[in-house]
Amino acid sequence: MADAGCHVTVWGRSAEVVRQIADQHRNEAYLPGIDLPASVTATTDAHEAIAQARIVAVAVPSQVARDTLTPLRGALRDDAVVVSLMKGVELGTDRRMSEVVAQTLDLPDERVAVVSGPNLAREIARHQPTATVVASTSPDTAAFVARAVASSYFRPYTNPDVVGVELCGAVKNVIALAVGISQGRGLGYNTMATVITRGLVEITRLGLALGAAPETFPGLAGMGDLMATCASPDSRNHTLGGHIGRGMGLDEAIAATGGTAEAVKTCRPVLELARRLGIEMPITEAVVRVLYEGLPVDQLAPMLLSRPRRSEVVTG
Secondary structure: OOOOOEEEEEEEEOOHHHHHHHHHOOOOOOOOOOOOOOOOEOOOOOOHHHHOOOOOEEOOOHHHHHHHHHHOOOOOOOOEEEEEEEOOOOOOOEEEEHHHEEEEEEEOOEEEEEEEEEOOHHHHHHHOOEEEEEOOOOHHHHHHHHHHHHOOOOOEEEEEOOHHHHHHHHHHHHHHHHHHHHOOOOOHHHHHHHHHHHHHHHHHHHHOOOOOHHHHHOHHHHHHHHHHHHHHOOHHHHHHHHHHOOOOHHHHHHHOOOOOOOHHHHHHHHHHHHHHHHHOOHHHHHHHHHHOOOOOOHHHHHHHHOOOOOOOOOOO
16 A cells, blocks of 8 residues: 555554554564565554544454454544455354454445455565455445555456455465465375365355355455465465474464464354355365364375265256
């Protein structure tokens, strides 16, 4: 947004990080070696950060979104748009993040947008070219947000399919964790391609059951983001899966990864949602069983491959 010409105020809990962003235009904890734009400042006061903002981008871990946003109810400008950058499904409610945003801040759907795509943070911070998807039920809101983020290296596309875009962003992290586990066990590209491809099938099944548009899944928010997250060493979910595949316990793997690997918390509500809808998601189920039910990592691949054989193409 700063490189697109916006003045950006970052809110953060850590006074040290906030001082570093405001005074040195650096964030060594999360983006080491990167100079932030001069128009970016920071504060520990959330109300100060949003007081005059036309666009409020929410980029906190998905499972703390409700607690973080609740104190801000009623504090936004009447014309402010809230953009969810979060990739998850809320534990206990199975709500998508845009639903949490709208409910918590008491906003109509037309004032909420979602951004998702192959958008690994370090690559964006280095100005490496990429595209993204801005989704909103309101075409005007989507276009407004797209204008605010478009730059020479960052190309936004708009999409009215909020459900599909959001589910792609949430479930791809679970698939990336499965890919990381398989690669941590020394499995190769055949396995990776199989998990990615069948993972996209799982995402599509769930999305279609919830009314998403089929065109979303082979696009940037679907296959594009899935490929980037499953293949990149900068993906925290892939990295965490690799640690688990090499024998670490969950807590140890989280500590070794650093930052938030959303799949750890998201996999269970995604599976709950799928079961409630009668949707089969074997990769997601396997990840849940490895993380929380004691399934040995060596059993993940056999569990997937031992399922009943069927046609890849379902007709009728």
